[in-house]
Amino acid sequence: MKDIDLMDEERALPSNLFILPVGPVPVFPGLLTHLMFTETQDIDVINKAIKHGGMIGLLLTKENKNDTVEDEDSLYTVGTAAKIIKQIKLPDGGVHVFISTIKRFSVKSFLDSGKYLIAEVDYLNNKDYDKDELIPWARQLFTEIKKLAEQDPMLNEQLKLNMINIEEPGKLADFLISNLEITGEDQQELLECLDIRERIEKLLIHIKNEQEISRIQKSILFKVNKKVERQQREYFLRQELKTIQMELGMSSDPKLALIAKLEKQIKEVQPYFNEEVREKVLDEIEKLKGIEMIVPDFNVTRNYIENILKLPWKPSSDKKISIATARKVLNRDHYGMNDVKDRILEYLAVRALKKDNKGAIICFVGAPGVGKTSIGRSIATALNKQYFRFSVGGMKDESEIKGHRRTYVGAIPGKIVKGLQTCKTNNPLFLIDEIDKMGQSFQGDPASALLEVLDPEQNSSFRDNYLDLPFDLSNVLFIATANSINGIPGPLLDRMELIEVGGYTSDEKVQIGKKYLVPKSLTKMGLNKSDIIYSPSILKKIAEEYSREAGVRNFEKNLNKINRKLAMKIVENKDIELPLKIEEKDIIDFLGIPYFTSDNIIVANKPGMAIGLAWTAMGGDTLAIESQAARGNGKLQLTGQLGDVMKESINIAYTYLKCNTEKYRLSHSYFNNYDIHIHVPEGAIKKDGPSAGVTMTTAIYSLITNQIIKPKLAMTGELSLMGKVMPIGGLKEKVLAAKRNKIREIIIPKQNKKDLDKLDPKVTKGIVFHIVEDVSQVLEIAFPNDKKAVRPTVEQKDNNEQVKLISAAVSNAVKEAIRG
Numbered sequence: 001m002k003d004i005d006l007m008d009e010e011r012a013l014p015s016n017l018f019i020l021p022v023g024p025v026p027v028f029p030g031l032l033t034h035l036m037f038t039e040t041q042d043i044d045v046i047n048k049a050i051k052h053g054g055m056i057g058l059l060l061t062k063e064n065k066n067d068t069v070e071d072e073d074s075l076y077t078v079g080t081a082a083k084i085i086k087q088i089k090l091p092d093g094g095v096h097v098f099i100s101t102i103k104r105f106s107v108k109s110f111l112d113s114g115k116y117l118i119a120e121v122d123y124l125n126n127k128d129y130d131k132d133e134l135i136p137w138a139r140q141l142f143t144e145i146k147k148l149a150e151q152d153p154m155l156n157e158q159l160k161l162n163m164i165n166i167e168e169p170g171k172l173a174d175f176l177i178s179n180l181e182i183t184g185e186d187q188q189e190l191l192e193c194l195d196i197r198e199r200i201e202k203l204l205i206h207i208k209n210e211q212e213i214s215r216i217q218k219s220i221l222f223k224v225n226k227k228v229e230r231q232q233r234e235y236f237l238r239q240e241l242k243t244i245q246m247e248l249g250m251s252s253d254p255k256l257a258l259i260a261k262l263e264k265q266i267k268e269v270q271p272y273f274n275e276e277v278r279e280k281v282l283d284e285i286e287k288l289k290g291i292e293m294i295v296p297d298f299n300v301t302r303n304y305i306e307n308i309l310k311l312p313w314k315p316s317s318d319k320k321i322s323i324a325t326a327r328k329v330l331n332r333d334h335y336g337m338n339d340v341k342d343r344i345l346e347y348l349a350v351r352a353l354k355k356d357n358k359g360a361i362i363c364f365v366g367a368p369g370v371g372k373t374s375i376g377r378s379i380a381t382a383l384n385k386q387y388f389r390f391s392v393g394g395m396k397d398e399s400e401i402k403g404h405r406r407t408y409v410g411a412i413p414g415k416i417v418k419g420l421q422t423c424k425t426n427n428p429l430f431l432i433d434e435i436d437k438m439g440q441s442f443q444g445d446p447a448s449a450l451l452e453v454l455d456p457e458q459n460s461s462f463r464d465n466y467l468d469l470p471f472d473l474s475n476v477l478f479i480a481t482a483n484s485i486n487g488i489p490g491p492l493l494d495r496m497e498l499i500e501v502g503g504y505t506s507d508e509k510v511q512i513g514k515k516y517l518v519p520k521s522l523t524k525m526g527l528n529k530s531d532i533i534y535s536p537s538i539l540k541k542i543a544e545e546y547s548r549e550a551g552v553r554n555f556e557k558n559l560n561k562i563n564r565k566l567a568m569k570i571v572e573n574k575d576i577e578l579p580l581k582i583e584e585k586d587i588i589d590f591l592g593i594p595y596f597t598s599d600n601i602i603v604a605n606k607p608g609m610a611i612g613l614a615w616t617a618m619g620g621d622t623l624a625i626e627s628q629a630a631r632g633n634g635k636l637q638l639t640g641q642l643g644d645v646m647k648e649s650i651n652i653a654y655t656y657l658k659c660n661t662e663k664y665r666l667s668h669s670y671f672n673n674y675d676i677h678i679h680v681p682e683g684a685i686k687k688d689g690p691s692a693g694v695t696m697t698t699a700i701y702s703l704i705t706n707q708i709i710k711p712k713l714a715m716t717g718e719l720s721l722m723g724k725v726m727p728i729g730g731l732k733e734k735v736l737a738a739k740r741n742k743i744r745e746i747i748i749p750k751q752n753k754k755d756l757d758k759l760d761p762k763v764t765k766g767i768v769f770h771i772v773e774d775v776s777q778v779l780e781i782a783f784p785n786d787k788k789a790v791r792p793t794v795e796q797k798d799n800n801e802q803v804k805l806i807s808a809a810v811s812n813a814v815k816e817a818i819r820g
Contacts, residue, residue: 013081013103017057018049019110019117025184026060026191027080028174029101038094045116046087046097054084057105057119060188072117077107078192081123104191126170127195134169137200141172144207148214170196173203182206255293258302259285265309272313277469281308304406307413308467310421316475319384321352326382333378334371335512336504339758340364343499344379361454363435363480363488366501367619367733369551372481375501376431385477386423390415393434398444401453403466413466416453416473427475435480436487447489454478454495502732503550503619505739505763509543510536517556525563532566533581541587545594548740550619550733562590601742603711608703610782612695613716613738613746614687615730620737622714623692624681625699632675640680643688650678652721653697656775657704660723664779666704676700691728693719694747694778701779709782714738715747723775727751735763744768747778 020042027033037043049056059079080101088096104124111118166172177190186206193199266281273281284305291298326348330341347362364372373389380387392401403414413421419430438446452458459473480496482488488496504512514536519529547555562582570576588594604611608627613620636654638647654676661668678696680687694717702709716734718726727749728734738746744766748756750773756764770781779786 013123014053014055016111016118016120017055017081017105018045018052019057019059019075019079019119020045021061021075022058023061023184025178025182025187026076027058027082027099027101028178028187028191029080029103030171030174031101031178032085032098033101034096034098036090036094036096038092041115043093043095046084046095048116050084050087055081056084056099057081057107057121058101059107060184060191063185072107072110072119076188078124078188079105079107080191081105081121104194124194129169129196131169134197134200137197138169138172140204141176141200141207144204144211145176148207148211169200173199176207177203180206180210259289262288262302262305262309269309269313272315274470277308277313280469281305300406304467307417307421308469311417311467311471312420312424312426314426316425316427321348321383323349323352326379329378329382330375333381334375335515336508336760337371337375337501338760340375340499340501344375347497348379348383361456361478361480361496363482363493363496363498364501365482365485365498367503367550367616368483369549369553370501370503371551372501373431373433376429376479376481379477379479380429380431383429383477386425386428387431388419388423388428389431389433390419391433392446392450393437394439395446396439396441396443398446398449399465401446401449403464405465406468411466413464416462417464417467417471420471420476426472427477429477429479432478432480434482435492436482436484438487447492451491451495454480454492500732503736504552505736506540506543507762509547509552509555510539512552513539513543513555513559517552517559521556521559521563524560525567527563527567527570531570531578531580532563533579535582538582538584538587541584542591544740545596546587546591548596550736558591562587565590596740604702604709604713605711607706607708608699610695610699610702610709611714611741611743612692613714613734614689614691615728615733620730620733620735622737622741622743623687623695625678625692625695626681627676627678627699627703629674629676629703631673634672635675637675637677638679639677640683641686642680643686645690646680646688646692649690649693649719650696652719653693653700656697656719656721656723657700663776664701670704676703690718690726691716693717694725694772694775697775698778698782702783705783705786707783707786710745710784712742712744713747713782714741714743714745715778715782717747717749717772717778719775725749725772725775725778731755732759732763735759735767739763739767745770745781747772747781749773 020037022035027035037046046056057079058081059075059077062074062076081103082099082101084097084099086098088098090096105121106124108120108122111120166175173190173196177187182190190199190202193202262285266285270278270281284301288298288301288305291301323345327341327345330344334341344362364375366372376389377387395401399414401414401416403417404411412418416430419428420426432450435450440447452462453473456474459476461470462473463470485493485498513534518532518534518539522529522532542558543555546558566580570578570580602611602622602624604624608629610625612623612625614623615621636651638650642650657664657666658668658671660666661671678699694715697719698709698715701707716728716731718728720726731748731752732755735746745768747770750771753771756769756771770777772778772781
């Protein structure tokens with residue numbers, strides 16, 4: 001393109017122009033350029049324009065419009081007038097047109113001219129300007145274009161030469177705009193700009209953008225070239241390495257080296273394979289030899305073989321189980337828990353006498369923080385077994401247990417195989433944690449997958465979905481833990497032997513803190529065991545006022561909190577005298593106001609109240625049962641977020657008393673004329689279970705008879721509709737909860753006498769237990785002063801008043817008759 005003198009053309013420009021659409025960018029005035037047209041309608045317009053002097057108007061097609069223009073709405077209204085200099089016909093029917101662009105114009109109106117698009121136009125001139133004012137702007141254009149040319153090799157020398165030959169700033173700007181990578185919409189905006197200084201200013205912004213794009217492109221190109229150079233260098237080094245290996249007689253093919261390594265490993269363990277495993281491994285090796293390393297199946301097959309070889313196929317010799325050693329380790333690692341330790345030792349003794357390892361699977365059940373997981377670790381230490389723990393809490397995919405099938409991308413073995421590979425022995429101890437918290441989903445049921453794993457009759461030929469080969473798990477000692485048996489499916493529960501791990505008393509927590517938790521916490525905080533002194537009274541205060549849960553997890557957290565603050569105190573004060581003795585006043589400074597005080601003690605000091613005992617996953621708890629009566633029609637209202645089973649217990653208690661009004665000398669009409677509202681406080685917490693049956697009965701009886709139950713008395717027991725007191729669970733946790741609540745007497749079902757006899761004397765110390773089998777016995781104990789006399793109820797009092805009124809009326813009538 002060349003800059004030309006257009007003064008002559010400008011003198012005789014027609015007022016009407018044939019219009020041709022162009023795109024994707026507009027054409028600027030002052031240039032000699034060429035255009036190509038292939039549409040028949042455009043070629044006809046060109047031929048028509050040549051016959052009428054060769055002048056045409058070039059308008060940019062708006063975005064998302066086709067080149068074939070059907071109406072003027074698809075075109076911008078500002079364009080460039082041009083003269084056709086030469087036309088060359090192309091073999092495909094199109095034309096190549098050389099034009100000289102002359103001047104900007106704007107469309108006044110489009111004329112109705114049939115198939116041709118003709119417009120009446122006004123020619124546009126640049127706004128007047130001061131030439132001296134634009135010289136700095138023009139020079140800045142030259143400077144920025146030179147910078148861009150240094151970055152962009154596409155800007156050739158011919159472009160630079162043409163720039164030097166253009167003196168007029170407006171034409172220079174138009175020339176540069178048409179040669180830069182600027183969008184059609186932005187170029188159209190510059191075409192419509194008649195202020196030369198403003199046009200140059202906008203152009204400089206686009207040039208700056210181009211400079212930044214060129215800089216980024218150059219940086220990307222540099223990184224790519226550097227990476228290619230590194231890859232080429234690595235390629236040449238590999239070739240040299242192959243040559244050296246060939247000279248030394250070494251294998252130069254990494255695939256052959258890998259296969260040789262795998263075959264060597266197979267040879268070492270092949271004697272321990274059964275026929276199915278041996279055939280499968282050899283087939284996979286032959287398959288691997290026929291696959292190129294770059295093919296994805298190569299790595300899939302390789303990973304499969306390596307996972308098989310990582311399994312402990314070689315039998316491990318079981319060391320003789322020493323009961324004395326096991327007892328020593330259990331006593332060293334855990335305080336108290338004598339009944340649990342005895343059960344474990346009995347279990348180990350049976351395994352020591354039997355020739356095989358088949359037997360029930362142990363499942364420790366207890367509240368959080370009572371030491372279930374640490375017991376499993378101690379058993380592994382006592383038996384000198386490798387220990388592997390994995391949690392199934394929240395697990396919803398059975399593939400986590402048994403692995404994914406090899407047909408899936410990214411398939412891996414399950415937890416069981418991974419554990420065996422980690423332990424590198426076929427007789428480890430597997431601890432399956434939180435077995436009561438597994439879920440179900442469309443991906444399968446993990447609990448069902450565990451059935452094969454934990455069944456001694458089936459796990460001798462366990463098949464992982466990924467390996468699809470039998471492996472003997474009968475030598476593995478499985479131990480499970482759970483907070484409650486309620487979440488364990490029946491078939492899975494049937495395969496396990498349950499050992500209940502109860503909570504701790506305050507005295508036991510003191511001993512645990514003294515022997516285990518305090519030294520552990522001091523070491524964890526970087527302190528020496530002799531730096532801090534905790535007296536038994538301080539530990540008991542922490543246990544009773546800050547950590548009343550069944551376990552010792554919060555107890556340990558509170559000790560850590562105290563020791564952290566002491567560690568900071570020691571670091572800040574280098575002259576502090578050690579050891580530091582913890583005083584009672586320090587506890588409040590370190591831990592704040594006690595969580596559990598005498599204000600938290602539940603008391604039943606009004607009619608309609610009773611104290612029940614409950615078992616939760618966090619241990620035992622005491623429940624206050626409250627009831628009130630109001631005139632009504634015998635409705636029973638229940639609140640406190642009670643579960644269905646607990647609601648049934650209340651209905652049974654209500655119905656029992658209603659059906660036995662004569663036995664207990666209660667007014668039957670009371671149940672018809674009064675609504676009873678029963679509430680269990682702490683409504684945000686869900687409550688359920690049948691063991692509050694006798695407590696509900698006692699509360700309702702207390703309400704009706706307007707009596708207060710015996711102080712410091714709590715009770716637990718399920719109630720039948722005939723008044724029988726049925727057995728309950730979690731007796732130890734309930735007793736501990738009662739002791740924390742300063743209870744002195746507890747009513748329990750007769751059938752739980754055997755559980756009471758098993759409790760440690762330390763647990764039952766200071767509590768009187770009442771053994772009952774009928775709810776009448778419960779009421780006799782709860783209300784020792786109750787003589788079962790007929791008590792005037794509110795209704796009876798009203799009847800008495802009516803009798804008095806009638807008697808008075810009769811007396812008055814008699815008197816009047818005598819007077820008469």
